[in-house]
Amino acid sequence: MDLTVRLPEPHQRQREFIDSNAPRRVIRAGRRGGKTIGMSIYAVQRFLAGRRVLYAAPTQEQIDAFWRHVRRALDEPIEAGIFVKNETLHTIELPGTEQRIKAKTAWNADSLRGDYADTLILDEFQLMSEDTWNTVGAPMLLDNNGDAVFIYTPPSLQSRSASKATDPQHAAKMFKRAQEDTSGRWQAFHFSS
Numbered sequence: 001m002d003l004t005v006r007l008p009e010p011h012q013r014q015r016e017f018i019d020s021n022a023p024r025r026v027i028r029a030g031r032r033g034g035k036t037i038g039m040s041i042y043a044v045q046r047f048l049a050g051r052r053v054l055y056a057a058p059t060q061e062q063i064d065a066f067w068r069h070v071r072r073a074l075d076e077p078i079e080a081g082i083f084v085k086n087e088t089l090h091t092i093e094l095p096g097t098e099q100r101i102k103a104k105t106a107w108n109a110d111s112l113r114g115d116y117a118d119t120l121i122l123d124e125f126q127l128m129s130e131d132t133w134n135t136v137g138a139p140m141l142l143d144n145n146g147d148a149v150f151i152y153t154p155p156s157l158q159s160r161s162a163s164k165a166t167d168p169q170h171a172a173k174m175f176k177r178a179q180e181d182t183s184g185r186w187q188a189f190h191f192s193s
Contacts, residue, residue, distance in 0.1 A: 047074075119147045
């Protein structure tokens, strides 16, 4: 059976973070810079490599944008019955395995509890509580030495009130630590809109 997975061609800045080998990636980019589309490409590639991918963002609108791209990319194998899609849970999985993509909302650590991943993607991380990573995200990757991607847009005065973080600069501080890392474990990426 010859089925097609339809992924868009990433732009150069997306290609850089998609192709990185760093297990921890921090992406700071402007609005409409292609962060979510780039992450949908990355998530589908990881899923097709047999990984369990968990994508989390603070709002349903963000989940819907990511989900639309993932679903479109995997439409043929889903229609052929190779992968099973659940629109309510926002999951696509290979039956009988742990291989899965799941998209869910995550304002805080508690909303991520009870799940695990090989690849964890936290989109709009600046709006999430700091505990989302420290308390739940990092431990969920311990068993399998999983990868994590943190995506954020520098906060504006308007978005600070919507953040669940006690420190509205927590994502920027993580980005700075990633820039300073010399171990190869962390890598920072930056591009504008």
